[in-house]
Amino acid sequence: MFENEEKTNIESLGEFGLINHLTKNITLTQKSTIKGVGDDAAVLDFQGKKTLISTDMLLEGIHFDLAYTPLKHLGYKAIQVNLSDIYAMNGTASHVTVSIGMSSKFPLEAIEELYEGIYLACGNYNVDIVGGDTSASKQGLVISVTAIGYAEENEVVYRNTAEEGDLICVSGDLGGAYIGLQLLEREKLVYIENPNIQPDLEGKDYIVERQLKPEARKDIIDLLKELKVKPTSMIDVSDGLASEILHICKQSNKGCKLYEEKIPIDPMTYETAREFGLDPTVCALSGGEDYELLFTVKQADYDKIKHKMDFSIIGYITEPNEGCSLITKSGNLHELKAQGWNAFNAPAP
Numbered sequence: 001m002f003e004n005e006e007k008t009n010i011e012s013l014g015e016f017g018l019i020n021h022l023t024k025n026i027t028l029t030q031k032s033t034i035k036g037v038g039d040d041a042a043v044l045d046f047q048g049k050k051t052l053i054s055t056d057m058l059l060e061g062i063h064f065d066l067a068y069t070p071l072k073h074l075g076y077k078a079i080q081v082n083l084s085d086i087y088a089m090n091g092t093a094s095h096v097t098v099s100i101g102m103s104s105k106f107p108l109e110a111i112e113e114l115y116e117g118i119y120l121a122c123g124n125y126n127v128d129i130v131g132g133d134t135s136a137s138k139q140g141l142v143i144s145v146t147a148i149g150y151a152e153e154n155e156v157v158y159r160n161t162a163e164e165g166d167l168i169c170v171s172g173d174l175g176g177a178y179i180g181l182q183l184l185e186r187e188k189l190v191y192i193e194n195p196n197i198q199p200d201l202e203g204k205d206y207i208v209e210r211q212l213k214p215e216a217r218k219d220i221i222d223l224l225k226e227l228k229v230k231p232t233s234m235i236d237v238s239d240g241l242a243s244e245i246l247h248i249c250k251q252s253n254k255g256c257k258l259y260e261e262k263i264p265i266d267p268m269t270y271e272t273a274r275e276f277g278l279d280p281t282v283c284a285l286s287g288g289e290d291y292e293l294l295f296t297v298k299q300a301d302y303d304k305i306k307h308k309m310d311f312s313i314i315g316y317i318t319e320p321n322e323g324c325s326l327i328t329k330s331g332n333l334h335e336l337k338a339q340g341w342n343a344f345n346a347p348a349p
Helices: 014-023 071-087 108-124 176-193 205-212 218-226 241-252 267-275 280-286 299-305
Strands: 033-035 050-059 092-102 128-136 142-151 167-171 233-236 255-259 293-297 311-318 324-327 333-335
Touching: 033 128, 050 071, 071 092, 071 108, 071 142, 071 218, 071 233, 092 108, 108 128, 167 299, 176 205, 176 267, 176 280, 205 267, 233 241, 241 255, 241 280, 241 293, 241 311, 241 324, 267 280, 293 299, 299 311
Parallel strands: 092 128, 255 324
Antiparallel strands: 050 142, 092 142, 167 293, 167 311, 233 293, 255 311, 324 333
């Protein structure tokens, strides 16, 4: 991956030299940052607001494959998947810490490329990097990001507060990231069989980007505030639509009805799924990694949201004894099951 070019061995810098090298150009923009990188701990002041904290870890061979994942994209994605959790609480993301474990195969230039993506994501979303760690790893590349944010106490939205009759909404479209992954995996196998064949991704930019460079939906949080609509419950779509709505229903002790015809699927996702012999609806329900926001709102807010193209109304919340089901395009009722991605069932690297 990094052969035939002059590369800098990280050992020549040492751990602290590497940290200094990677953090020397950090610019702090948040008023809540009292002290960032450079001391034993960061110091933040949210002035009476509730603090939101979420952590995710990405492991080489489990969560990403460097055969087709550019390091810059990987750094960008590592930040986005964490910011998404803060937005799913109806909060404002403001800070991250970034820790990496890397094997000896990675020269300094590779880690710089990873951090280019990290800094780009933080800059685009106005987030300060305030700490982290570096370590050697015998298991390949490990990235752990902690996202920190804030919200007024009465603005925080949880998973366990959906009510009967609430409308179920989702931002953007679903299934694209999963189909993008299938496409990348196919081209990887073709390349392994014949390294002279270049990847054929022409015309598939959207679904490839959905997998490699997702965008957390801060814009949806901003839009809901503008519309003066506070969701009654919310979660981000990381493991598939079915898994996420079941989380809301279980924690709220409610049931739900989803309408297949209302689930938003991009035409490219739909067509490419068919090319792979896959059901596009199943991809949306179980694919994961879309990082859209799934939320419920009161029926009284329907008029405020009904004409918004940024999200779709896909069903409603019921009493728990009605269960959780999908009404198909043909009018049949199917029980919803969580068949989303499970890290513990992922293939070994």
